[in-house]
Amino acid sequence: MPKKKVFALRLNEEVYAAIEGWAADEFRSTNGQLEWIISKALKDSRRLTTDTIESMDETGK
Numbered sequence: 001m002p003k004k005k006v007f008a009l010r011l012n013e014e015v016y017a018a019i020e021g022w023a024a025d026e027f028r029s030t031n032g033q034l035e036w037i038i039s040k041a042l043k044d045s046r047r048l049t050t051d052t053i054e055s056m057d058e059t060g061k
Contacts, residue, residue, distance in 0.1 A: 009034070 011019070016030075023033035042048045 019033055020030050023030045026033065028036065039048070
């Protein structure tokens with residue numbers, strides 16, 4: 001299982017509420033939703049290898 005880096009993230013309340021609602025709609029935790037959003041953006045911009053993305057997908061939910 002890949003190690004995860006812990007860090008603080010500051011978001012304004014409106015953005016956090018929107019992500020929290022989106023996460024609930026998709027039966028994910030807020031943290032899981034943020035990981036999904038970030039991995040999707042990295043995949044779409046081709047900034048991660050396919051192997052890394054697949055590894056994240058396997059442990060991401």
